Amino acid sequence: MQSVVKISTRTALILLAGTCVNANAYNELENQARTNIDLNLRYEAVDQDNSSKDASALTLRTRLNYTSVNYNGFSGVVEFEDSRQIAGVNDYNDTVGSNTQYSIIADPETTELDQAYVQYKQGKFIAKLGRQVLTLDNHRYVGHVGWRQDRQTFDAATLLYNASENIKVNYSYINKRNRIFADVKDLHAKDHLLNISYKTSVGQLTAYSYLLEVDEGTSNGLDTFGVSFKGKKDKLSYYAEFATQDFESGATDYSASYIAVEAGYNFDTVTLKLGAEILGSDDAMYGFSTPLATLHKFNGWSDQFLGTQQEGLVDLYASISGKAFGGGWTVAVHDFSADEATESVDDLGTEINAIYTKKFAKKYTAGIKYAAYSAGDSTAGKVDTDKVWLWVGAKF
Template sequence: MQTVVKFSALTLLVLSGMANASDDKNSKNEAKTSVDFNLRYEAVDQDNTAKDASALTLRSRLNYTSASYNGFSGVIEFEDSRQIAGVNDYNDTVGNNTQYSVIADPETTELDQAFVQYKQDKLTAKIGRQVITLDNHRYVGHVGWRQDRQTFDAVTINYAALKNLKISYSYLNKRNRIFADVKDLHSKDHLLNLAYKTSFGQLTAYSYLLEVDEGTSNGLDTFGVSFKGKKDKFSYFAEIATQKSESADTDYSTSYMAVEGGYSFDALTIKLGAEILGSDKAMYGFSTPLATLHKFNGWSDQFLGTPKEGLVDLYASVSGKAFSGSWTVALHDFSADEATDTVDDLGTEINAVYTKKFAKNYSAGIKYAAYSAGDSAADKVDTDKVWLWVGAKF
């Protein structure tokens, strides 16, 4: 697939020249260049032997999108993450400053995207390095919260088979993860997603067959269905899935369930929900390795890997508007899906965030997460995290 990525980058540059020459009379079909900056301060305080961590990092992203030529177009994008002003007292996950708590933003410069796209009528196809997100990012996402976002070397086909039916299929050859290229993984992943719109909401069925292609026998197969909709001021969501893992040393099956309901008042939106990542005999927990995990189960990232006893997350959130910005406060209560004599109460967490856009091209935010370890969460400790950031897009 690396050859495919290089071919894609070369092809899209050729296409851009052809498109600009052929379509200059069409003002809606023009090549575009954009830049995106995110300057962020992050601090971590944990009740363990690790030193308190702090990081000031700048993520820069340069994107070129060609005009289209006979349905073909392309994207090439570079991404860079740098430590700023010497504020780099943190474990960056790639072997530096391991005496500090983890902040998963290593320094890196890499090719973020390079793909050729063909779009005609109901069909869209992409080949090359690309961002792929499906539904709510629970299984497949870009992990855009981190400075080095996740992309995939892949072939993707999207087809609007019927008026209300959309089919998406991707074959992934490489997972370009958030830890710079040193921890990227070759894979043989198949992602199939079917979405059907009804008058009550969207019904989605999916099959995600994952395999890390690193010389060992392994497989993680997930099948599920979800339904999401909104009626007047009410919103609702439900999902169930099953998962089976087979490898040289493991063989387990487990399940997933989620339900959420919301109500919007004039100034506030309230949501209540439950998410259950099941366990097989308290030995293996339900896993979603391609997800935007920061979005789920609390922002302090205590449960990026599901405990082998599984995880039950009961949560409530309140959100609204203030001073031309948006705010949210959320509370999580965690427990084991299959409790044991030593593991049951997995703690609580409170999250709060405020974001605001200003001067057309800028945004800023402040975010806080406080996790309180449960009585039986042996590998968890009280954790506080705070973020301050400002972004700019042109």
Template sequence: MKNIHKTLNTKTLAISVALALAAIGVSQNVLANDITTALTSGTASADFNLRYEEVSQDNALQDASALTLRSRLAYTTGKVSGWSAMMEVEDTRIVMGQGDYSVPQTGYNSGIYSVIADPEHTELDQGYVQYSSETFTANIGRHVIAWDGQRFIGHVGWRQDRQTFDGVSAKYNPSKELTLNYAYLTQRNRIFAEALDQDSKDHLLNASYQTTLGTITAYGYLLELDNSTDSALDTYGVSFVGSSMAGETKLLYALEYASQSSEPAAADMDADYILIEAGAVFSGITAKLGYEVLGSDDGIYGFQTPLATLHKFNGWADIFLTTPAQGLVDTYVSLGGKVAGGAWTVMYHQFEADEASSTVDDLGSELDLSYGRSYGANYSAGIKYSAYSGDSGRVDTDKLWGWVGAKF
């Protein structure tokens, strides 16, 4: 009997091992099949933007012109248990030799022509692994992050080489009304190919709650360069953006306040940000009146938004990509609507210093015009013009753009 039990135990062990190995083999085959299915069931996409840009400034630089083609090719896999991956390559080329412009940040024609910030480049635009469920999404790798209209965190998508970030980001929706966002960034991939990419240790926190009158958002953006220097920029703020109906007129409103502290090696600086915007939609026209203040600390330091899509704000001529030390007050009015199947916008800005000095007070004015439309699901075209009238040492600047785009 003893030998029989021993034989049975041996057989049982052998059967168990065989079943375990079979299960492992099955699970490996299932996983392999899932991965194969994910790879073969993914989607490929292409995005092309051919743009002409012209810049004329009232200074010693020669007028600039550029005809560039930006191409993006991407592939996104299918999902395996909520997991997927995405890879996208971006390339910008000068077309037909139309490259009479300067990109000082990369050394291209530096100091000869006015600046057009579209260097030739080829790079990995996005490459990340994603996990997603009904309430949670996380990305690991290089990807686009664009929050709250991109006033503080954006992709600078107007330029041919858009801004992306290396790191981890997560989005959690515990309810339909509440959204929680967090990101930790290890590198900022700027818009000048790899010339000004920055290693960082940035923490981005953003929480929003939808009410019947609008969305309340609180945020903290803690930016720090990872370059062995004491360079921190901390911004905390809250905003309220919404709309309501008054008869057949839709009322628009936005309020925002933020406080910023900058800690360079030399001294600590503090500045505030204020936005008040009101508008209405009536008879197909959208009208807005806004007052935006990027404050100053005693005329020495101006409130900064280095990771924003800056082209969207304070004028399309891009005069104030860096806030002056005296700060910036932007009073603006805009009108927009639709005609001939496309959308038009007219915008006027009046700029002044937040803390004026004997040499810096009135910072000029700007008129912006645009028209764009889509042609079916795949094609688009547009034209855009900006005229800045300078003051306090800033030169008059005119810019013109025309573009056609295709997405597949």
């Protein structure tokens, strides 16, 4: 299938220039255009209890963004992204290279056209066409995977309609998924995303339909329908979600469900959260899947469960967070088990996560992050894993 949204640097620049009628009009509005540089220098180390060698990576991600003027409702964005290995610290499997003897750190070297789209905004209506960042709700189904150096974007057409102060309708059609593994693992697609939210006096109710299809020559489909509710009352926060999913691939057909609940309380100095997330299974043959999600955000930062195993996953977790020395900290614990246990897969281990981040001098951020996963008794291919990150970022 030929892409409906075919992006190239030349095309992006032509589209961007087309947002203004003539050079004089552009010059008059030039002071409204914006150019931004976003830098992220990060060290990551991985130690796993298996045959893979310990991995380490020092990488620099540079993102250059130009946002045009707004002329009669039209504007445009062009953004380039580059990720480089620094100082020869590159003993890691980047998922696209040859260092397979090391543990995986999914930050390959790459230079890409990260975004290139034209936007039209008129009243309550917004339309975007081109390569763009898409995020929905809490990133559980659709996200930019911004934790990795090469973030995820989509070639898409998006329509957003704010019907009222309380009702928002969002629809996107995606024909290419530009994933985090450089362009060699991008996927052509026929994805339809519909998300409708309604704000009430006690919280926000959201209903969604995500119909996904990889357009790579095989018959397949991943259809998810769900509803969520989140709100806050004084110091108490609450969240609940339920979804069903049908997966088809050739003659194979599976169904699974998703349940998430969370409650939080702010004790002034710290915030405590307790929650459970269940990615269901179909008779231990298929696990609920969210391939467009910011997966690193969920089920522990050691990334043991980026793909849900066929037995499904139950994640019981608790976190505590607060402020210290001008920054923010969080400590979380997870207990993992199979949704539909078998003789060999049941206990899937535990994990401890910790993070501290701090902003300084207005334009800079720094942080340290740690994840320690302890494998359970199951023969599910999981091993003890420790990961640590140190980073500094700057935005100009």
